[in-house]
Amino acid sequence: MKKEHFLQSEGSKSVAASVLSILIGLAVGSIVILIVGLTSPNLSLSSAWDGIRIVFGGLFSTGRNAAGTLTWGFNPTNIGNMLFRAAPLIMTGLSVGMAYKTGLFNIGAPGQYLMGTLVSLSIALGLPSETMSTTLIWLLAFLGGTLAGALWGAIPGLFKALLNINEVLACIMTNWIAANLVTWLFDISSFKNVTESTKTGYIYKTTYNGVATAKMGLDKIFPNSQVNGGILIAIVFAIGVYVLMSKTTFGYQLKACGSNRHAARYAGIADKRNIVLSMAIAGGLSAAGASLYYLSGNTEFFWSTYQSLPAIGFNGIPVAMLASCNPIGIIFTAIFMSMLDISGLQLTNLTAYNEYITNVIIAVIVYLSAFSLVIKMWIGKLGKKNDDGADANAEPAPVPSPAADAVPAETEKGGDAK
Amino acid sequence: MVSVLAALRVRAIKTEGGRKNLENQYAIEMLNITKKFPGIIANDNITLQLKKGEIHALLGENGAGKSTLMSVLFGLYQPEEGIIKKDGEVVSIKDPNDATALGIGMVHQHFKLVDVFTVLDNIILGAETTKCGFLQKKEACKKVEEISKRYGLNVDLDAKVEDITVGMQQRVEILKMLYRDNEILIFDEPTAVLTPQEIEELMATMKEFAREGKSILFISHKLNEIMEVSDRVSVLRKGKYIGTVNTKDTTKQELSNMMVGRPVQLEVTKDEAKPAGEVLKVDHLCVHSHVQKRNAVNDVSFNVRAGEIVCIAGIDGNGQTELIYGLTGLDKPASGTITLCGKDISHASIRHRGEHMSHIPEDRHKHGLVLDFTLEQNMVLQRFNEPRFENHGFINNKAVRDYAEELIKKFDVRSGQGPITRARSMSGGNQQKAIIAREVDRDKDLIVAVQPTRGLDVGAIEFIHSQLVAERDRGKAILLVSLELDEVMSLSDRILVMYEGEIVGELDPKKTTVEELGLYMAGAKRTAKEETAV
Numbered sequence: 017m018k019k020e021h022f023l024q025s026e027g028s029k030s031v032a033a034s035v036l037s038i039l040i041g042l043a044v045g046s047i048v049i050l051i052v053g054l055t056s057p058n059l060s061l062s063s064a065w066d067g068i069r070i071v072f073g074g075l076f077s078t079g080r081n082a083a084g085t086l087t088w089g090f091n092p093t094n095i096g097n098m099l100f101r102a103a104p105l106i107m108t109g110l111s112v113g114m115a116y117k118t119g120l121f122n123i124g125a126p127g128q129y130l131m132g133t134l135v136s137l138s139i140a141l142g143l144p145s146e147t148m149s150t151t152l153i154w155l156l157a158f159l160g161g162t163l164a165g166a167l168w169g170a171i172p173g174l175f176k177a178l179l180n181i182n183e184v185l186a187c188i189m190t191n192w193i194a195a196n197l198v199t200w201l202f203d204i205s206s207f208k209n210v211t212e213s214t215k216t217g218y219i220y221k222t223t224y225n226g227v228a229t230a231k232m233g234l235d236k237i238f239p240n241s242q243v244n245g246g247i248l249i250a251i252v253f254a255i256g257v258y259v260l261m262s263k264t265t266f267g268y269q270l271k272a273c274g275s276n277r278h279a280a281r282y283a284g285i286a287d288k289r290n291i292v293l294s295m296a297i298a299g300g301l302s303a304a305g306a307s308l309y310y311l312s313g314n315t316e317f318f319w320s321t322y323q324s325l326p327a328i329g330f331n332g333i334p335v336a337m338l339a340s341c342n343p344i345g346i347i348f349t350a351i352f353m354s355m356l357d358i359s360g361l362q363l364t365n366l367t368a369y370n371e372y373i374t375n376v377i378i379a380v381i382v383y384l385s386a387f388s389l390v391i392k393m394w395i396g397k398l399g400k401k402n403d404d405g406a407d408a409n410a411e412p413a414p415v416p417s418p419a420a421d422a423v424p425a426e427t428e429k430g431g432d433a434k
Numbered sequence: 435m436v437s438v439l440a441a442l443r444v445r446a447i448k449t450e451g452g453r454k455n456l457e458n459q460y461a462i463e464m465l466n467i468t469k470k471f472p473g474i475i476a477n478d479n480i481t482l483q484l485k486k487g488e489i490h491a492l493l494g495e496n497g498a499g500k501s502t503l504m505s506v507l508f509g510l511y512q513p514e515e516g517i518i519k520k521d522g523e524v525v526s527i528k529d530p531n532d533a534t535a536l537g538i539g540m541v542h543q544h545f546k547l548v549d550v551f552t553v554l555d556n557i558i559l560g561a562e563t564t565k566c567g568f569l570q571k572k573e574a575c576k577k578v579e580e581i582s583k584r585y586g587l588n589v590d591l592d593a594k595v596e597d598i599t600v601g602m603q604q605r606v607e608i609l610k611m612l613y614r615d616n617e618i619l620i621f622d623e624p625t626a627v628l629t630p631q632e633i634e635e636l637m638a639t640m641k642e643f644a645r646e647g648k649s650i651l652f653i654s655h656k657l658n659e660i661m662e663v664s665d666r667v668s669v670l671r672k673g674k675y676i677g678t679v680n681t682k683d684t685t686k687q688e689l690s691n692m693m694v695g696r697p698v699q700l701e702v703t704k705d706e707a708k709p710a711g712e713v714l715k716v717d718h719l720c721v722h723s724h725v726q727k728r729n730a731v732n733d734v735s736f737n738v739r740a741g742e743i744v745c746i747a748g749i750d751g752n753g754q755t756e757l758i759y760g761l762t763g764l765d766k767p768a769s770g771t772i773t774l775c776g777k778d779i780s781h782a783s784i785r786h787r788g789e790h791m792s793h794i795p796e797d798r799h800k801h802g803l804v805l806d807f808t809l810e811q812n813m814v815l816q817r818f819n820e821p822r823f824e825n826h827g828f829i830n831n832k833a834v835r836d837y838a839e840e841l842i843k844k845f846d847v848r849s850g851q852g853p854i855t856r857a858r859s860m861s862g863g864n865q866q867k868a869i870i871a872r873e874v875d876r877d878k879d880l881i882v883a884v885q886p887t888r889g890l891d892v893g894a895i896e897f898i899h900s901q902l903v904a905e906r907d908r909g910k911a912i913l914l915v916s917l918e919l920d921e922v923m924s925l926s927d928r929i930l931v932m933y934e935g936e937i938v939g940e941l942d943p944k945k946t947t948v949e950e951l952g953l954y955m956a957g958a959k960r961t962a963k964e965e966t967a968v
Contacts, residue, residue, distance in 0.1 A: 263828050263829060264827050264828050264829065265818050265819050265823075265824050265827060265828070265829055266827060268811070268818050268829060269818075271807075272804050272807070272815070275804045275805070275806040275807060276800075276803075276804045276805065276806075278800045278801050279800070279801050279802065279803060279804045279815065280804070281764065281784065281801075282762075282764065282784070282793070282795060282801040282802070283784075283788075283815040283816045284783065284784040284785030284786075284787075284788050284816055285785075286785075
């Protein structure tokens with residue numbers, strides 16, 4: 017048998033599809049910049065060119081020199097901030113990706129994130145730092161937040177397992193319950209920032225109580241940035257999820273339940289327990305992301321959240337999809353997404369454009385990542401043309417749906433109608 | 435709109451008048467077709483000639499290339515070599531629309547119907563009559579009614595497809611072809627899902643079509659049906675064309691030998707059963723039905739002893755599925771007790787029951803396999819946390835791989851990439867073999883086998899039957915559920931007939947006849963309850 021063409025292996029196809037989505041997204045962003053630049057009387061072609069360059073290389077822009085042209089180089093602030101923002105995104109990405117691998121769509125990440133925020137901030141600000149070590153408080157706050165998210169995530173899991181209620185519906189409802197709950201509880205709490213009168217509606221930073229995530233030396237590498245050990249913790253979590261899902265019998269059970277609940281039950285696997293556990297772990301991951309973000313010491317929580325849900329929870333979905341739900345891939349896609357954030361800030365600071373351009377780019381990428389299967393097939397065909405006789409499936413099943421019958425394709429799937 | 439009746443009449447006259455001239459004319463010729471897939475030649479220089487007005491059976495084992503060949507004819511695949519002729523003229527079929535335009539219609543093994551549409555909507559879908567963009571359902575309805583009356587294809591046009599029986603769904607598929615005035619009809623394993631009565635009706639309909647000059651390609655590996663209905667048979671084996679014979683000049687044995695490539699044992703050979711101690715005892719078991727108010731299984735009592743094969747016979751839907759669900763723990767029994775190896779397991783978990791019971795499930799896609807898992811992952815579906823395969827919570831990949839390879843070899847499970855093949859990409863027969871391998875190798879006292887040979891070819895059936903007999907001779911108790919009368923008669927040591935949720939008779943296969951068994955199955959005869967209760 018011939019050696020597999022590199023575009024034929026599943027893994028590299030996924031990576032190629034993601035990279036393609038990203039490139040197309042960036043290209044569309046550039047086109048938008050160009051159109052805005054050419055149609056607006058205030059902007060010139062050269063400012064559009066500046067904008068495009070920042071979209072692609074915002075991470076390495078260091079500002080403008082005296083002559084007004086963009087300067088480039090290693091920018092530790094940008095990279096540090098990017099890593100700082102990536103940490104919670106990795107966690108929500110893992111939350112969505114891990115649930116997805118077990119056949120559940122965790123759209124409840126924002127609610128779990130909020131519950132994590134509530135509990136970890138309450139512990140971090142509530143425990144007396146005079147009598148306790150702040151490291152211990154940090155640890156308790158982190159674990160408490162994670163646990164809260166796990167319990168919150170378990171609720172839709174229970175509904176799904178016991179009453180067969182679609183987890184998406186239950187998740188959406190628990191999201192809003194969480195938003196209101198968090199608002200009310202902070203409203204009656206003593207954690208509202210009253211010392212800085214300009215900031216109404218904010219909760220104290222955890223540094224108010226002396227609690228902050230350890231820098232773990234990262235501030236030496238990336239000075240003048242918000243970076244801390246959170247990114248390292250998130251990466252450890254990603255590796256942990258990878259090991260859990262691919263190497264352990266527990267992960268095997270979770271995946272079996274996710275792919276075919278009936279077969280798992282038939283084999284004596286406790287399907288209900290596993291569905292609840294899956295959602296609980298997903299909830300815990302999302303909430304741990306919130307803990308990492310708010311325990312950093314330099315972030316403030318705006319507590320009147322009942323009108324909106326934290327975008328970082330929803331952003332876990334594109335992060336996970338773009339990485340095909342591979343935990344290791346999620347590290348990179350989350351970092352990439354936060355890089356776009358940084359580029360957006362650079363656009364606002366250095367050009368006449370604002371950060372909404374990067375929202376367009378993210379939107380396009382999210383759209384395309386939803387089509388990743390189509391893109392993958394397309395790449396597969398491309399690979400086949402170059403190298404005939406790769407993919408080795410000895411018994412090709414006939415293509416199921418003949419267009420002549422004009423009936424939508426009906427894929428056979430384990431009898432498990434979702 | 436041209437009336438179908440008229441069209442059919444014209445065609446019938448044509449065929450009759452021109453029969454002599456057309457004697458050697460073929461409706462469809464597939465000449466020297468070669469279709470390669472990476473790593474395998476699915477069709478290797480295959481020639482298939484379909485005469486007008488004949489029923490031509492295409493016979494071959496699972497994976498012999500039948501479906502690929504039909505997909506080529508239907509435009510789903512493009513062959514590397516070879517030509518297709520219609521009425522002697524070379525045609526090019528690039529996609530299924532071309533095939534439809536040439537009058538080729540196909541009933542797929544897995545029906546292509548929209549579940550939430552009505553029967554009528556399904557039939558006209560893709561070939562709707564419209565006026566100014568509006569559907570003309572009345573006309574369509576009239577046409578469909580005419581066709582269905584003409585061929586006795588009874589369907590309820592207003593019913594939704596999801597609510598009708600599998601047999602009726604198939605009639606809908608057939609009506610779809612007739613509605614499109616197709617004259618070349620392909621039936622891909624049409625009888626796999628039907629009850630014996632429905633099979634008989636289908637056979638009659640097919641013969642009627644042939645009489646009217648339609649040409650029929652009938653894909654099957656059921657020799658009885660092929661012998662009954664076809665005029666000629668072409669045999670494929672491992673992608674190669676073996677030959678074409680006239681049905682009346684051949685025998686079942688010859689056909690199966692051609693298909694498998696070696697002499698096949700059509701009858702099960704087994705010695706007298708030597709039943710020993712009781713393994714399974716079922717006492718007054720009732721299981722609720724999820725569809726109806728009454729019990730699906732009503733007051734059923736029987737036992738299975740070590741070293742015997744007890745078969746539950748009956749027409750599909752008489753409570754066999756529910757009985758097995760209740761036994762294996764997939765559903766909760768409403769009342770009654772189940773005793774396995776001396777322990778009451780009436781309320782035990784599936785895992786607990788699995789300590790003494792292995793289960794070859796009825797639905798291999800729903801219960802038997804996780805289709806997205808690899809073959810090796812499926813092989814340890816129940817056993818992944820045995821010490822042999824688990825190391826401190828981690829999967830021992832090497833042990834799993836070795837074990838899977840051992841089973842693959844022992845049970846001849848064929849797949850593209852061995853242990854790492856996705857279960858989804860394997861052929862049905864090999865999926866079933868994988869399940870049998872897993873369940874038999876678990877080495878439990880009781881094997882519950884539900885329709886273990888459904889949809890399989892003679893080679894695979896022979897293998898599975900011999901495995902079950904071998905397990906019996908090793909002292910295992912085997913509870914078999916089968917809808918195939920041949921299988922019931924040849925494999926079992928005792929037959930329990932189920933009718934409307936009750937066991938209506940216990941028969942000895944050596945002393946009874948198929949006819950008598952049929953009477954019990956139809957509910958026309960039953961033994962007094964006291965006799966059957968064990």
